[in-house]
Amino acid sequence: xxxxxxxxxxxxxxxxxxxxxxxxxxxxxxxxxxxxxxxxxxxxxxxxxxxxxxxxxxxxxxxxxxxxxxxxxxxxxxxxxxxxxxxxxxxxxxxxxxxxxxxxxxxxxxxxxxxxxxxxxxxxxxxxxxxxxxxxxxxxxxxxxxxxxxxxxxxxxxxxxxxxxxxxxxxxxxxxxxxxxxxxxxx
Numbered sequence: 001x002x003x004x005x006x007x008x009x010x011x012x013x014x015x016x017x018x019x020x021x022x023x024x025x026x027x028x029x030x031x032x033x034x035x036x037x038x039x040x041x042x043x044x045x046x047x048x049x050x051x052x053x054x055x056x057x058x059x060x061x062x063x064x065x066x067x068x069x070x071x072x073x074x075x076x077x078x079x080x081x082x083x084x085x086x087x088x089x090x091x092x093x094x095x096x097x098x099x100x101x102x103x104x105x106x107x108x109x110x111x112x113x114x115x116x117x118x119x120x121x122x123x124x125x126x127x128x129x130x131x132x133x134x135x136x137x138x139x140x141x142x143x144x145x146x147x148x149x150x151x152x153x154x155x156x157x158x159x160x161x162x163x164x165x166x167x168x169x170x171x172x173x174x175x176x177x178x179x180x181x182x183x184x185x186x187x
Contacts, residue, residue, distance in 0.1 A: 004063040016040050017073035021096055025176045029053050034130050035184040060091055077102045090121025103159040113148045113155050132171035
């Protein structure tokens with residue numbers, strides 16, 4: 001993965017997307033995806049003493065100036081992360097808000113169009129139900145490139161088709177390797 005600096009002056013603020021969206025399976029920290037960390041309450045209640053995993057993690061919005069302030073995950077409904085795609089670093093766009101509304105937004109369609117035409121590996125993803133893995137697919141396909149070269153309307157239609165495909169996915173159960181340090185909020 002690439003090593004990028006943080007965007008100066010940009011902070012997480014009240015965004016807690018990474019505290020809820022991500023599944024974590026490390027020896028000293030486990031949490032199911034879609035479950036809030038037990039220390040999450042309008043931000044991190046133990047911010048100064050948070051685990052190293054949390055201290056070292058930042059979503060793509062914190063690293064990429066091309067994602068302006070409206071792209072903060074809790075504002076836009078997209079949790080952007082860096083993800084390895086073959087030998088390249090791509091951007092995973094996990095839809096955490098209203099997925100259909102999000103992919104129909106002009107700013108989202110424009111980002112996908114520009115990324116695909118610029119050969120930036122992009123993945124579209126959705127979280128799975130609690131206890132299940134999420135699903136994602138690569139957007140850099142010949143069909144998406146053709147749509148991007150044709151019109152934003154074609155990109156939107158193809159995004160809608162790919163979202164339906166993701167939503168029909170058979171979400172496999174998430175199997176944790178580690179146990180004993182569950183940071184998830186109990187029901």
